[in-house]
Every structure is written in structure tokens, then in C-alpha cells.
Amino acid sequence: MLDLKKIRENPQWVEERLASRGRGYDLQRLQALEHDKRALQSETEILQARRNAISREVGQLKGQGGDASALLVEMQGLGPRLKELEQLLRVKEEEVLAALSELPNLPDETVPPGKDEKENVEQRRWPGVGDPAAKPFTALNHWDIGERLGILDFNAGALVAGARFTVLRGLGARLNRALIQFMLDLHSDEHGYTEVMPPFLVNRESLFGTGQLPKFEEELFAQRDDPLFLIPTAEVPVTNLVRGEIVEEELLPMKFVAWTSCFRREAGAAGRDTRGLIRQHQFDKVELVWITRPEESNAALEQLTRDAEQVLQRLELPHRTVALCTGDLGFAARKTYDLEVWLPGQGCYREISSCSNTGDFQARRMQARVRRKESRKVELLHTLNGSGIAVGRTLVAVLENYQQADGSVVIPDALRPYMGGVDIIRPKG
RNA sequence: GGAGAGAUGACCGAGCGGUUUAAGGUGCACGCCUGGAAAGCGUGUGUACUCCAAAAGGGUACCGAGGGUUCGAAUCCCUCUCUCUCCGCCA
Numbered sequence: 001m002l003d004l005k006k007i008r009e010n011p012q013w014v015e016e017r018l019a020s021r022g023r024g025y026d027l028q029r030l031q032a033l034e035h036d037k038r039a040l041q042s043e044t045e046i047l048q049a050r051r052n053a054i055s056r057e058v059g060q061l062k063g064q065g066g067d068a069s070a071l072l073v074e075m076q077g078l079g080p081r082l083k084e085l086e087q088l089l090r091v092k093e094e095e096v097l098a099a100l101s102e103l104p105n106l107p108d109e110t111v112p113p114g115k116d117e118k119e120n121v122e123q124r125r126w127p128g129v130g131d132p133a134a135k136p137f138t139a140l141n142h143w144d145i146g147e148r149l150g151i152l153d154f155n156a157g158a159l160v161a162g163a164r165f166t167v168l169r170g171l172g173a174r175l176n177r178a179l180i181q182f183m184l185d186l187h188s189d190e191h192g193y194t195e196v197m198p199p200f201l202v203n204r205e206s207l208f209g210t211g212q213l214p215k216f217e218e219e220l221f222a223q224r225d226d227p228l229f230l231i232p233t234a235e236v237p238v239t240n241l242v243r244g245e246i247v248e249e250e251l252l253p254m255k256f257v258a259w260t261s262c263f264r265r266e267a268g269a270a271g272r273d274t275r276g277l278i279r280q281h282q283f284d285k286v287e288l289v290w291i292t293r294p295e296e297s298n299a300a301l302e303q304l305t306r307d308a309e310q311v312l313q314r315l316e317l318p319h320r321t322v323a324l325c326t327g328d329l330g331f332a333a334r335k336t337y338d339l340e341v342w343l344p345g346q347g348c349y350r351e352i353s354s355c356s357n358t359g360d361f362q363a364r365r366m367q368a369r370v371r372r373k374e375s376r377k378v379e380l381l382h383t384l385n386g387s388g389i390a391v392g393r394t395l396v397a398v399l400e401n402y403q404q405a406d407g408s409v410v411i412p413d414a415l416r417p418y419m420g421g422v423d424i425i426r427p428k429g
Numbered sequence: 430g431g432a433g434a435g436a437u438g439a440c441c442g443a444g445c446g447g448u449u450u451a452a453g454g455u456g457c458a459c460g461c462c463u464g465g466a467a468a469g470c471g472u473g474u475g476u477a478c479u480c481c482a483a484a485a486g487g488g489u490a491c492c493g494a495g496g497g498u499u500c501g502a503a504u505c506c507c508u509c510u511c512u513c514u515c516c517g518c519c520a
């Protein structure tokens with residue numbers, strides 16, 4: 001959520017920053033609503049002040065056995081009007097909040113301008129320049145590899161749930177679990193994150209806090225009997241750990257790592273990535289969340305991104321890091337780096353992690369603040385999140401990058417401690 | 430799921446219709462005292478919005494959330510949420 005004061009003081013600047021996202025946002029209506037709201041507020045408060053004064057006097061008079069009838073008459077004239085104003089003010093406040101909640105975050109000054117993903121700017125590549133060399137055989141897609149090995153069963157997923165669900169079998173399930181454990185251990189043991197195991201179902205308040213509601217409800221799986229939603233990412237429950245809190249400055253930064261399954265309806269993605277594990281309704285993800293002081297969030301984004309890259313480097317998976325351009329930024333993000341992993345079967349890079357600094361955008365929605373050590377003043381803190389990394393897509397990357405000419409898949413060294421002695425997955429028979 | 434108890438400021442805790450502009454205590458900050466410290470004494474101590482060009486200084490709201498009764502609600506009524514205890518069920 002944006003700062004209303006900033007919008008009031010410098011609407012043109014805010015409008016320009018928003019416009020850089022590629023579509024215009026009209027602040028006129030919001031400003032008119034807010035203007036009306038403040039007028040109503042002034043009027044209401046004057047009457048409330050009078051009401052309070054009268055009540056006080058009535059109390060005193062009655063205490064002394066005096067006659068308060070004149071005051072009661074005045075109150076009768078004032079009461080209905082005040083009730084009406086309070087109601088109008090409440091409605092107007094809700095309208096202002098609703099309009100404000102629809103606006104996305106302002107892109108950071110350092111975000112490259114551009115209208116879509118084609119204008120994202122590559123930051124670096126690993127292990128070096130250029131695309132990885134082609135394999136000396138025809139590289140298969142992961143779904144072919146997985147089905148031949150008997151570890152990915154798309155038909156079974158469709159049978160028990162539906163399209164975009166998959167059953168992992170045998171060493172496929174084991175490999176998925178190995179990836180989760182490897183990532184959690186790396187971030188908690190070596191990168192200083194605190195592991196968190198949050199609920200997979202969250203309430204509306206949490207989804208509002210991180211920005212999924214009210215705008216993106218159609219992307220969420222709702223429950224029929226309870227006002228709860230399956231999480232689309234661990235960012236929601238983990239970031240909301242500080243919702244409504246005033247955190248002492250010395251407790252920051254907080255760094256959390258969480259494995260969760262994630263659930264997305266993919267409502268707008270019909271026809272895209274219909275085969276394979278790339279786009280599923282349910283997938284596992286290890287998420288990194290930072291809660292920081294305002295002045296350290298920019299540096300935190302760089303570190304968080306490096307922490308995520310480290311996963312790919314330990315797995316020796318070729319990848320690159322791109323800075324999203326203004327037109328490709330997500331709703332809550334002020335700045336985002338995407339990690340893209342090389343997929344030999346498709347001959348291209350695919351997103352496997354997205355690391356964002358949301359600045360105070362989510363903090364304002366959550367009312368999450370920091371109390372400064374010196375001044376004792378409170379101000380909004382900053383929140384960041386990033387995949388560290390998407391497990392399903394990492395499984396895809398391992399299968400495609402570690403496939404051999406005979407159809408087998410070698411287990412990356414970093415995962416072997418988690419694979420119970422298995423170092424290669426071979427086709428059956 | 431059933432029955433009961435509860436939710437008050439950073440924390441503990443009183444208040445149960447108008448001297449509450451939320452008692453008292455703890456903590457914290459500052460000052461006095463001291464060679465220094467403790468103790469003692471004194472002063473201060475939330476958040477949001479808003480008025481004022483700003484500061485100073487006002488106003489309003491907030492006692493789990495939302496409604497209601499009343500001239501007036503932390504206090505009475507209704508609904509909901511959460512916590513605790515007991516019972517039932519259950520991985």
C-alpha cells in the first residue's frame with residue numbers, strides 16, 4: 001500500500017512512477033475520496049468534541065444535583081447528525097482504503113525501464129558467459145525423462161486430482177525431498193536463516209497484508225466452509241509473522257527460511273506450460289523472507305538474491321540473474337531479481353526464483369513497524385522475500401541437466417547425502 | 430463438537446454507567462542525591478488520524494473485533510475471534 005501523504009503531496013510524481021509499470025493509474029478519484037473523507041472527519045470531530053464536553057458537564061451537574069435539561073436538549077439536536085456523520089465517515093474511509101489497496105508498489109529508481117519481460121536486464125551468468133554447451137546427444141524434456149524413469153506420473157496426478165497435478169514416485173519423491181532438505185540446511189546452517197514451518201492455510205488479513213487480496217483472489221484456492229485460503233507461497237504466512245507488531249530495532253534484520261507446498265489456481269495461465277512440472281496447481285518451494293530496517297533493505301535484496309543463487313551453484317546448475325524491468329514487476333515489488341535456470345530439454349532459461357524488495361508496501365498493509373533504539377520513534381519496517389528456490393522446477397532442472405545419453409540421471413553431489421546412497425537413477429528394465 | 434472462564438497501556442493489575450484526562454505497581458528515560466553505584470525522591474512515558482505554513486499547542490479515535498442501548502460505555506446487551514480449563518473425538 002502506498003503512502004497517502006506522499007500521494008497528496010506529490011501526486012504527479014507518484015503517477016509517473018506508477019505509469020512506468022506500463023499502464024496508467026488515475027489518482028484523481030482516490031484524491032477526491034480522501035479530500036471528502038478529511039472534510040467529513042473534521043466535521044465529525046467537532047461534533048464529537050462538543051458531545052464529549054456536554055457529557056462531562058451533565059455528569060458534573062448531576063453529581064451536584066443540578067439541572068442538565070438545557071444541555072440534554074442541545075444533545076438531542078446534535079445526536080442524530082453525529083450518528084449520520086460517523087456512518088458517512090466510516091463508509092468513506094473504507095472507500096479510500098479500497099482505492100488505495102488496488103494500487104501497486106512504486107518501482108525503485110534503480111529498476112530498468114521497460115514494458116515487458118523482453119526488457120529485463122541480465123545481471124550475471126553462472127558458470128560463465130554464453131549459453132551452456134549442448135549435450136553430445138539429443139536432450140530430452142523432463143517429462144519424457146521422468147516418465148521413462150517411472151518417477152513422474154502425470155496420469156496418476158490427473159486421476160486423483162486433475163490437470164496440473166502430478167504424482168512423484170519412488171526416487172522422484174525422494175529427490176524432491178532431498179532438494180527440500182538440502183535447501184533448508186544450506187540456508188539455515190550456512191546463511192543464517194531461522195527455519196519456520198508455517199500453516200498452509202491463512203486468513204484474509206494475512207493475504208491482504210502481503211498484497212494477494214483484494215486484487216488476486218481468483219488465483220487462490222478458497223475453502224468452502226471456512227474463511228481460509230491455501231497459501232500461494234510461504235511469503236504469506238512468514239511475512240505476516242510481524243503483522244501488527246512493533247519490533248525493537250535490535251531484533252532486525254530477521255531472516256526466515258520456510259519450506260511449504262504452494263497452491264495456485266493458475267486462472268490466467270490456460271494453455272501455458274500444460275506439459276510437465278513447470279506450472280502446477282501444487283508445488284513445493286523453499287522461501288526466504290527478510291524483515292529489515294528501512295535503510296538496509298536494498299543491501300538485503302542483494303544478499304537474499306545471492307543466497308538463492310547459491311542453491312543453484314551448489315547443485316551446479318547453469319543459471320542467470322535478471323533485473324525485472326518496470327513493466328514486469330509484481331504488484332507488491334519495488335525491485336525484483338529473477339533467477340533463471342538453464343533447461344537443456346527446452347534450450348532456454350526458465351524462472352526458478354523471484355527475489356523482491358517490497359520496501360514498506362507490505363509493512364503498511366500489515367501495520368508492521370520498527371521502534372528505533374535511539375529516538376524510540378516507530379516507523380514502518382521493510383520486507384523482502386525470494387524463492388530459495390522453487391523445488392519442482394529445480395527437480396526439472398536436475399533431470400534435464402543431469403540426464404545421460406542412456407536415459408539415466410546422475411544425482412548432483414550436493415544431494416547425495418540426502419539420497420540414501422543413490423547416485424544415479426536408471427531406467428527400469 | 431459440548432460446558433465454563435477470560436481478553437484492559439511495554440508488562441502485571443484495578444476499574445463493572447458520569448470526579449477515568451484508564452488507579453496502583455513494574456519496567457524504561459531524564460533529573461536530584463552519591464567519590465561511583467544501589468536505594469530514595471521528583472518528572473516523564475502508547476498508537477493512528479487530523480487542525481495549524483511549521484514548531485509550540487489543540488482535537489478525535491483506540492480498554493480483543495464489529496454492531497447496539499444511552500444525553501454519556503472499558504463498564505450494559507448482541508454477534509464474532511482468540512486464549513485457558515474440563516468433557517468428547519482424533520493424527
